[in-house]
Structures are given as C-alpha cells and as structure tokens.
Amino acid sequence: MRNPPKQLCSIIIPVFNGLEYTRRCLGALAESVRKIPHEIIVVDNGSTDGTVEWLRNQPIPLRIISNNSNLGFARANNQGAKIAHGTFLVFLNNDTLPHGDWLNALIHRAQIDPDISAVGAKLLYPDGTVQHAGITFNAQGLPEHFLRGMPYADHPFLNKAREFQAVTAACVLIPRKIFFDAGEFNTDYRNGFEDVDLCLRIGSIGGKIYYEPKSVLIHFESKTEGRHNHEESNRRLYQRLWSGRVSRDEDSFGRAFLKDVLGFPARFTIIVPLREPSSSFVSCLTALRAAAVESPAQYSFIIADQILPKSSQCLEDLSRTVGLPLEHERFSSGTPLSTILLQVSRKYAADFTAIIDPRVLVGPGWAHRLARPLNTAVPRAAGPILSGGGGSQEAPPSLAAPSQKLLLSDVANAAYRNSANKSRAAKTLSPLAFMVNPAALHTLTHAPSWEDPSTAFRVLGVQLRVAEDAYAFFKENASVSQVSVLQSG
Template structure:
C-alpha cells in the first residue's frame, strides 16, 4: 500500500478535484490518503470531515492550528502514513488513470532508485514537469517546459538529479532516515534539496512518463513569496554541486549510445560572469557537451568559478583557452580545444607541456605545429554549433587510447584540508539522521564523519542508508 500525502492550505475546490481523481483512478486497496491541513480557513475542514466519514479506512487527517508550510506538513504525513511507499501530491494535481502503479513498481523493482517523479501536464496538455536540470547559472529549472506531452524528449524513463515534489514517490524508511524535507525552506526548493541529498548519497532520481497527472501549478497562497530566500538557501548549501547539466537531456534517451569506455569529462570555460555567458563559444561548448552525452559519456561544463573543484570524479579536462589561465591537474588527462584563431591568441604556450592533446580546427594547425606541438594535434571539423560527429568520434577514440596509455599522477586528497568530525551517539536513533545531514550540508567538502555508538542500540542501518563513504561507523563495544 502507498500513503498519498496531500498538504493543504485553503482552496477547497482544488482538494475536491484532487480527491475525486484519486478515487476514480486508484484502486482502493492500493492507497491511503493522508491530508495535512495547515490551518485552512475556508470550507476545507468540513470537506475533510465528510470524506473521513465516507471512507474512514483510507483517509487520515492531520490538522495544524497554523500554516506550518509544505515541508513540515509532508514530514508530518510521512510519519503518520502506514504505507512503505510515500507519494507526496499537491492538492492542485489531478491524477490520470494508471498513475500510481509506475511509481510503486519503480521503487519495488529497482533498489538503486531513491526518488520517482511524474509527467505533469498543464490543463492545455503541454508539459509542466518532465524532469529538472541545472542551467548555466547553476539554477535548477524545469526542462521541456511547454513542450507537447507526446514530444520524444518526455516519453521515456530517464534519470535526473532532481524531480518536482508536486507528485513524488519515495520509500518511507529511507525518507525518514534522511530526515525528511528540510523545514528551513518556505514553500519552495524543498524537493530540489531532498533529491540532491538522495542523488549525492548514491541513489537514482527517476522520471516515469507513464505516471501522468494534470498540474494546475502554484495555486497555494504565497507560493512565490519566498523565492529569493529559497534560492539563496539552496545555492549556499549546494553551490559546489549545482553544475550545468541540462545539455545531458536535450535528446531522446533512446539515442544515448553505450561506448566501449565511457569518459568523464569536464569542459573548462574561461567565463567569469555567468550572467554574461552567452554567444557562440558557450553555445558551441553546450552543443559539444550534449553530443558527448549522446555518445554515452558523462560531461559537465565548468565556468571559471567552478575551477576550484577537485574534479576527483572526472578523468578528462577539455579546456577552452581564454584570458584567465587554467591550471591543469596532474591526475587528469588535459586537452586544449581550439575552435578558431581567437583561441590561438590566448593559447597557453608556456603551459603546453601539461596538456596531452590539442584539438584544433585546420586553420590553427600551422601555428601550433610551428610551436612544436605537431605530435599532440588532433584536427577537428566544426558543423553547426558543435563539432562534426565523425570528427568527434575520432577524437574521443584517441582520448580513450591516451587514458589507457598515460601514467597520470595518483590522486591524493589533501589531509591538511580534511576535517574529521567525531560524533558519539547513545540510543538517539530519532535524532541521528538530522545530525548526520547537518554535517553533509556543509559547504566545505573535504571532511570525514566518525560516528561511535557508545553501547546503545545499533545505528548501522541509519548510517548505511546515506550511502556516503565519508561516514565511518564504529561500535564502542561496552
């Protein structure tokens, strides 16, 4: 059974529509509805009393004397719900036939999936939500907004790093172990934060297009009153993580290839001002990233303010020359990308020895050969906004051969920057997930957390649920 948790504040007419659709399109034994009323002052209370009398076996009602917000209401519902699967559903969502089964089946058949999202459409049939990506400014946003509901980009199961909380399914025990939604957000970004905690704990965030619902969107009073605060809170917590990835989804999932060896590339752009990051260079690099992803490789775009990342999850840096010099990391394969003579003007001839390959257009070849780089040149041809596909395939094949043949410096974390956090616990399983999450939320990324159980009930399962290898658990043994 699934517990469908519906947070409410006024708008009785929307709640009526939501409930009617749930009853029409969900088999009765498959769900219970947990309505959390955040102090409604219209007819919502009387309506909830009515459905509780007519369907007491599948309706739970939680009443708050005041509006505690989306996150707190959902957390209350999660604690009270009896189902192992929790579905968070806005009261302005009207589910379609067969909506619940894909969510439950995804979690039942795929242990690696942590969060499941739905295909949400506007009343006119266009897409409201089909996955969340990160744009070049590092801001999460709804991909495919206003596309047709049958567009090839939105009709296949896909993995994202985020989905919307308007219709979202999770396993109850995992959700509670993670501490639930962060109640510090105010009606916005709670879903982004939760998904990122799952994603960076090693779980997949999956979009299921066969779960369809109509979303009237943002009908709650004061929905956008705290946008700036919520965005700033998200960026403070996840600034080192929210890297542009939208190009990864700008082709149908069925077109994604399976290479013999998948590269993990970071394209380094010398752009200091993301607000001004536009024009042909950025667009062409986004096209390159999209094409690499289509070929089955993992790719990120790092603007200048991302260059401080340790890149331990990347094995190739593709660097566009610019006024701001990039310092190559010795444990990565470093490649210079010259797409025109303007790049030659900023070519780092003084650091050329640190680069294992130079990909360049034909007109730049004579200059680079004259500089003694002839043995490192891989000639490329441009096509449209990006690199010609045949040319790109040849270059990636050469990169794979270089990775296999090149002895890169071993990766060593800087122990001088690592902070060891020591946490003792004794029979406080209820508080431990929140304490762990508070450490994981820190912006300093070089840390380890050592949790010592001082003779109380084991908390190994709580620690394991985070899936974070920076967390060490020990039993004191007395």
C-alpha cells in the same frame, strides 16, 4: 492495542485553502487508486475556506491533520510522513489531477531496482504542454524544469524513463525508510526548493532519482497562496547548501533531446543585428533565452552591433539581466546583412546560423523546428511563421497574435500542434527572422553583399522554406509582457 494495518502507499496531500482543487484531486484520486492498498493523509495548514469541514464529511477514508496556521510545505509533508503506515510515501499536490494508472507506474518503477529511491511523474499543464519531465541544473547550478512549456507530451524522448538528479515533489514516490534516512524535507525552505534539496540528499546517500513517463497527472501549478513569497531567500539557502555540489546537466540533457529530434546534437549561432536603437531589444533577448529551454549551452548569441560606443558596458549588464552569455561583434554602419552573416558564421562555427531582428520575439522550439528542414546537404534557408511580418511567412488568421491575455508560448504551441514537422517552399524569406545551413552559407561566399540575404539565396539557387510549426512575432515595440519567460518552480 492492535498494530495499524500495513499499507503499500501512504498518499500525503498538504493543503492551504484551494478547496476546489482539493475536491477535484480527491475525486480523481479515489477512482484511480482503489485497487492499491493505500491510505490518504491530508494535512491542512490552517485553511479558511471550509476545507477541513469538507474533508471531515467525505465518504472516503481520510486521515486528517489540522494545523492552526500555515506551517509551510515542508513541515506539513513531514507531519504526514510521521504518521504514515505505508511502505511508500507519495507526496501529492492538491492542484493535480491524477490520470489512469499513475500510481501503479510509480510503484512499478520503484520496484524494478532497489537503488531507485525517488520516482517523479510526467506532469502536464491543462493545455497538454509539459510542466515536469525531470529537473536539470543550469550553468549557474540552479534547477530548471526540463522542456517546460513545450508541446512534447507524447514525444518519444519524454516517454522514456530517465535518471535525473531531482524531480518535483508535486508528485513523487519515496520509500518511507529512504525519506527518513535522507532527513525529511528541510523546513528552513518555505514553499520552494524543498523537493530539489531532498532529492539531492537522497542522491548523496546513494539513491537514484527517476522520472516515470507512464505516470501522468495534470498540474495547475503553484495555486497555493503565497507560493512565490520566499523565492529569493529559498534560492540563497539552496546556493549556500549546494553550490558546487550539483552536476550542471542541462546542456547534456538538451544535447540528447536535440540529437533525438534532429539526429545529432546541433549547435546554433543566433545573430541579433543592432543597427538602430530599438525598444524591443531586451524583449527579443528575453524571448531567445526563454526559447532556449532545451539547452542554452547549444547556442551562441551574437550581438552584431553598429551603434553602441566601444567602451559601452551595457551588453555585459544586459547579459546578466536576461541570463544569456552575449558575444559582441562590432560592424561599421551600413554593413549589409549578408556580410554580417558570413563574418559571424566564420568566427562562430555552428550547424545552423540564424538572424533574428531585435523587433522579433521567437516562440519556444523555434530553433530546432527551423533546423529540421535544413538538416540536409542541399543549400537551404528557412524562416518561421511570422505574425506581423507579412509576405509568405505571415501567420494564418486562425493563429491569434500574442496579447496581454495570450502568451507568446501559447501561440507558438498552437502553431506546433496545428502543423508539427511541416514546411513549405517559399519564393522569399523575410530578413527579420531566418536560419541557414552550412551549404547555404557556402553559396554566399560566391556572391556580392546583399542587404536582403534571401534575395541572394534565390539568385544563387538556395532552396527557401517556411517551417509552419515554428513561430515568431514581429512588432515595432514588442514588450516583455508578450514574452512567456519559462522559469523553474
């Protein structure tokens, strides 16, 4: 019997239903890889929507494994790898659309350095925002998609190849030998964490993991049925295997990104004044956590409290619930905002200090977009576009407000696309949401207390700006359903 032909790449696609995604993926795939020696292996996990029948009638050569039931992501990929002939294994989700030279870019990166043992692609959502540009690990050691949901697909920072501890297996190239040396995908996971676990094992045997931005695909993400059914058990298994063994690098990548955007790795102090009971308080904090996607450790979140009892444990419970380290500073009832701003800024040194009313939901990227016009020695304060806030910061009619059908992140990203890096002079700023630089804070030390700091700033000659690419939403009873919480997946 003749030996099978040696292929450069074996493209392995696990599927479970989702025929329309498979159809589109294979259509794009056939055109983009035709000049590269390859084979396509599709592993069907017991689809019931006619997927196998459709696959068998395709004109392009496919190797098909048909399982009687859904064996899961890990087992299906391992099955495909075991029959693969390629030097490189390329694991690809069926809910992706490859673009251009995506595969050549992965191969080229892998061949630059023999120690590179896994290469992941830049994955974008259909609206062009970032889905995957490498995986970082947060303060709890859990994986997070770096800058996920942000409209920075073509930002120079994301157009540079970088080494990470992990990349997603929605599209990843791994040399066949490395894959088996590392022990394949761990089948104890069920549709979650398999890729992170494998990358960490590859790293533990000396392999480098790289993100390659020249390889671009659209990812519809998590279209597989039952994708989220095992999140908690997967997380427990991951923590049992890897707790204390990963480098918690989210902060370092975030600092590098902020340095690239602002010229230095800025630190922010965010003050949330709690002056009366607010049903929006939890939603406000949830939005702040979601918006701190680039580097939560660069932020200090201060609750300037005037209503909670001294013995209250609710902030500690709330901190755990929303995933934010909250600091508690107590003020007497009626303390003016300018006094709160000054006293907190003296205790929590930062490059930029902001006040966010608990009825305000901030959008992704709001902080460094406000900071950009403040990055000067000139005393300045800046506010975001503020839907529902009125005045000079009111969002233009063309920018729809968040709703049950339109996420806060969608509106914020639209504001960025429409007005990236633009700011304008303003006569007033709403006390609901604004940020100041150190020079502006210094001017407050020479003024009496003001309830509306922007009034004091105007009197003292501080320049006021509206950052047209920063977005926030004000509503008396804003709800969590209007917050786009960015999670890993």
